[in-house]
Amino acid sequence: MSIDSGALAASTTQQTEQQGGAHRKGKPALSEGKKAERRLGLLLCAPAAIIMVAVTAYPIVYAVWLSFQRYDLRFPADRAFAGFANYAAVLTSEYWWRAFLVTMIITIVSVAIEFVLGLALALVMHRTIVGRGLTRTVVLIPYGIVTVVAAFSWQFAWTPDKGYLAAMLPEGAAPLTGQVSAILLIILAEVWKTTPFMALLLMAGLALVPDDLLKAAQVDGAGPWQRLTRIILPMMKPAILVALLFRTLDAFRVFDNIYILTQGSNGTGSVSMLGYDNLFKAFNLGIGSAISVLIFIAVALIAFLFIKIFGAAAPGSDEGKR
Amino acid sequence: MGQPPGTRAGGAEVRRRRRRRGRGRWAAAGGVVLAAAVLAGCGAEAAGPPTLNFYTPADGATQYAEAAKDCTTAANGRYTIAQQTLPKGADDQRLQLARRLVAGDTAVDIVGIDVTWTAEFAKAGWLEKFPPAVRSQVEQGTLAGPLETGTYQGDLWAAPLNTNTQILWYRKDLAPTPPTTWDEMIQMSEALHQKGLPSYIEVQGAQYEGLTVWFNTLVNSAGSQIVDENGKVLIAEQPGSGDAEEAATIMKRVASSPASDPSLSVAKENDGRLAMEAGTAAFQINYPFVYASINTPPPDGGGGGTFIDEQGKPAATDTGRQVVDEFAWAPYPSVNPGEPAKVTIGGLNLGVSSTSLHKDLAFEAVQCLRNRENQLRNAVDGGVPPTLEALYSDPSFQQEYPAWQAIKESLDNASVRPKTPAYQSISIVISDLLNPPAEIDPAAVPAELADQIVRAQNSEGLVP
Numbered sequence: 001m002s003i004d005s006g007a008l009a010a011s012t013t014q015q016t017e018q019q020g021g022a023h024r025k026g027k028p029a030l031s032e033g034k035k036a037e038r039r040l041g042l043l044l045c046a047p048a049a050i051i052m053v054a055v056t057a058y059p060i061v062y063a064v065w066l067s068f069q070r071y072d073l074r075f076p077a078d079r080a081f082a083g084f085a086n087y088a089a090v091l092t093s094e095y096w097w098r099a100f101l102v103t104m105i106i107t108i109v110s111v112a113i114e115f116v117l118g119l120a121l122a123l124v125m126h127r128t129i130v131g132r133g134l135t136r137t138v139v140l141i142p143y144g145i146v147t148v149v150a151a152f153s154w155q156f157a158w159t160p161d162k163g164y165l166a167a168m169l170p171e172g173a174a175p176l177t178g179q180v181s182a183i184l185l186i187i188l189a190e191v192w193k194t195t196p197f198m199a200l201l202l203m204a205g206l207a208l209v210p211d212d213l214l215k216a217a218q219v220d221g222a223g224p225w226q227r228l229t230r231i232i233l234p235m236m237k238p239a240i241l242v243a244l245l246f247r248t249l250d251a252f253r254v255f256d257n258i259y260i261l262t263q264g265s266n267g268t269g270s271v272s273m274l275g276y277d278n279l280f281k282a283f284n285l286g287i288g289s290a291i292s293v294l295i296f297i298a299v300a301l302i303a304f305l306f307i308k309i310f311g312a313a314a315p316g317s318d319e320g321k322r
Numbered sequence: 323m324g325q326p327p328g329t330r331a332g333g334a335e336v337r338r339r340r341r342r343r344g345r346g347r348w349a350a351a352g353g354v355v356l357a358a359a360v361l362a363g364c365g366a367e368a369a370g371p372p373t374l375n376f377y378t379p380a381d382g383a384t385q386y387a388e389a390a391k392d393c394t395t396a397a398n399g400r401y402t403i404a405q406q407t408l409p410k411g412a413d414d415q416r417l418q419l420a421r422r423l424v425a426g427d428t429a430v431d432i433v434g435i436d437v438t439w440t441a442e443f444a445k446a447g448w449l450e451k452f453p454p455a456v457r458s459q460v461e462q463g464t465l466a467g468p469l470e471t472g473t474y475q476g477d478l479w480a481a482p483l484n485t486n487t488q489i490l491w492y493r494k495d496l497a498p499t500p501p502t503t504w505d506e507m508i509q510m511s512e513a514l515h516q517k518g519l520p521s522y523i524e525v526q527g528a529q530y531e532g533l534t535v536w537f538n539t540l541v542n543s544a545g546s547q548i549v550d551e552n553g554k555v556l557i558a559e560q561p562g563s564g565d566a567e568e569a570a571t572i573m574k575r576v577a578s579s580p581a582s583d584p585s586l587s588v589a590k591e592n593d594g595r596l597a598m599e600a601g602t603a604a605f606q607i608n609y610p611f612v613y614a615s616i617n618t619p620p621p622d623g624g625g626g627g628t629f630i631d632e633q634g635k636p637a638a639t640d641t642g643r644q645v646v647d648e649f650a651w652a653p654y655p656s657v658n659p660g661e662p663a664k665v666t667i668g669g670l671n672l673g674v675s676s677t678s679l680h681k682d683l684a685f686e687a688v689q690c691l692r693n694r695e696n697q698l699r700n701a702v703d704g705g706v707p708p709t710l711e712a713l714y715s716d717p718s719f720q721q722e723y724p725a726w727q728a729i730k731e732s733l734d735n736a737s738v739r740p741k742t743p744a745y746q747s748i749s750i751v752i753s754d755l756l757n758p759p760a761e762i763d764p765a766a767v768p769a770e771l772a773d774q775i776v777r778a779q780n781s782e783g784l785v786p
Binding site: 096098 | 417420447530585588743744747757777783784785
């Protein structure tokens with residue numbers, strides 16, 4: 001629960017920002033009819049809002065509250081307020097920093113590869129004339145497969161004696177048992193799985209590039225590379241940012257693939273794995289919640305940095321320009 | 323959604339509304355059916371004899387279900403035992419039980435718990451203490467080692483159902499007299515390696531519970547304990563730290579010797595069995611299932627293992643001689659010459675949940691579920707050694723377990739894993755610190771481990 005709350009919270013932040021933008025545009029003077037309509041609108045929204053508060057706000061607040069306590073399911077009598085002790089324990093633990101480093105490596109490498117491959121796929125899909133529907137469907141298949149199922153097939157494929165991929169490696173190689181090789185395989189599984197998503201978002205961005213502009217550039221003597229870097233990429237910047245932001249937030253919370261492929265052994269655990277292990281294996285709600293809150297903060301920070309660095313083109317920041 | 327309804331084509335809008343209303347009606351009907359089902363479920367419990375839910379691990383569930391059936395018959399209508407299967411993985415079983423018990427699920431009556439969970443479940447208040455009368459009945463005829471795993475701070479919290487222990491399995495062609503100490507075994511393995519013969523010592527070196535078990539056995543065999551029952555870390559001071567260092571040294575020697583299996587750092591029980599059956603191992607520390615396995619035809623078992631040539635090396639052709647012909651067993655090697663090893667025992671204990679509404683009946687059912695017939699069935703069909711001493715002289719048990727004497731001896735000298743509620747965290751910390759075994763720094767192990775264990779017990783530390 002608390003592991004997912006990071007993502008939920010991140011998306012709610014975005015939503016509220018967008019809603020905030022819409023609100024400011026409203027005029028204060030309203031007729032009776034308008035007022036009644038607005039009241040009805042609020043009433044109609046209320047059930048949804050209440051449910052949102054119950055299922056997202058409450059767990060998040062509760063997780064924050066737990067993170068300030070010493071609370072271990074095995075020692076119910078020792079429950080006490082602990083202030084920032086849990087955060088201190090997490091932030092001074094080498095396990096946290098090891099997991100953080102692994103998570104950052106997986107995030108950066110996989111998102112970079114996904115972006116390059118996704119852009120290539122998007123260009124192919126955009127230009128396809130024959131069998132357009134079929135191409136797009138085929139490209140999307142990996143994204144349609146349940147992550148856990150895909151992870152299990154990767155695991156089988158890389159298991160010595162059983163898997164067809166392991167059979168191609170030198171005798172005795174067990175790639176899932178080494179730290180570096182296992183992290184590479186986790187990245188591979190992530191890339192395989194989510195490149196289609198990236199391609200889909202980027203393809204939507206490609207539609208923003210007017211053909212006339214490209215033709216004009218061609219007439220002026222711009223080569224394919226120049227057209228890509230000078231026209232296509234700048235034009236689709238908003239789409240690129242959405243794609244990168246979504247995938248970075250997702251990749252930072254990587255869990256399923258690691259849980260199936262390595263169980264986090266041999267130093268391959270991500271921060272989400274660490275949170276899970278502390279909550280559900282050690283039954284330590286205080287420490288586990290502190291980890292979850294830190295993941296949430298990290299995710300919020302990533303979103304904030306994306307919007308700050310990439311400025312106007314980032315999602316949720318466009319109202320500032322108007 | 324943004325458009326007001328009037329601006330759309332009227333007919334389409336009406337149709338759409340009708341469809342929506344229709345869907346709502348279906349949803350309402352579904353809700354009623356669901357509510358009815360829930361009510362029926364609640365009502366069913368009141369009538370008839372009480373049902374005792376018996377949660378067991380998935381492994382051996384068939385035998386546990388048969389025991390539940392037999393005990394229901396024996397109860398003569400006073401109660402019914404319903405066997406419920408938990409997941410296959412121990413962590414998942416523990417998580418599900420903990421979740422139910424923390425939430426106060428009254429439909430949990432009898433729980434089959436791993437021997438390592440007793441302290442944790444007892445301290446958290448999830449188990450009901452065995453009343454003195456029941457306790458003395460459980461104690462009768464039960465092996466002392468397994469009984470020890472069910473007690474915590476002087477009380478009995480769980481009754482031993484099955485146990486398990488490791489012994490040494492070896493190739494008698496490669497080692498005519500089995501080694502009695504770890505030192506001897508490492509030397510024999512290195513001598514075999516120099517002659518170019520199969521030399522591996524197979525033991526659980528992967529980063530998981532099995533590695534903790536190995537370390538615990540070695541520390542106990544050396545004469546100490548990791549933690550005492552009050553949570554005092556005994557390897558923080560002498561002689562405990564010396565023994566922990568000795569244990570870590572042995573592990574490092576086994577793993578870094580030129581004669582060792584290169585994949586020892588990822589080896590679990592089954593990997594050891596496979597290496598032995600493939601003819602590359604000379605020694606193996608493992609549970610009795612390896613005997614049944616090598617005598618079972620493929621694909622379920624090793625089918626006697628691979629063929630071996632005159633020297634004892636695995637052969638690709640039919641030499642008429644297989645690993646199974648040289649397969650033998652001996653007591654677990656000791657650390658101190660002349661003193662038997664204190665082998666860590668495993669197994670399953672039966673506890674009564676503190677949330678149960680029928681605790682008295684549950685205690686009665688526990689005694690039936692672990693009676694002679696049911697334990698024998700678990701031993702013969704399920705491959706788990708019993709906890710009733712008398713069964714070890716039973717011919718049908720001896721026939722199924724030719725190594726029964728070594729097993730019994732191992733159980734008599736048994737050691738239990740640290741009896742502390744924080745065991746799970748301690749085990750994770752130990753296996754993380756000692757993996758890979760070849761890179762252990764024995765001198766640093768005691769202090770580092772003591773520090774981590776103290777933090778785990780105070781819920782202050784993280785588990786990796």
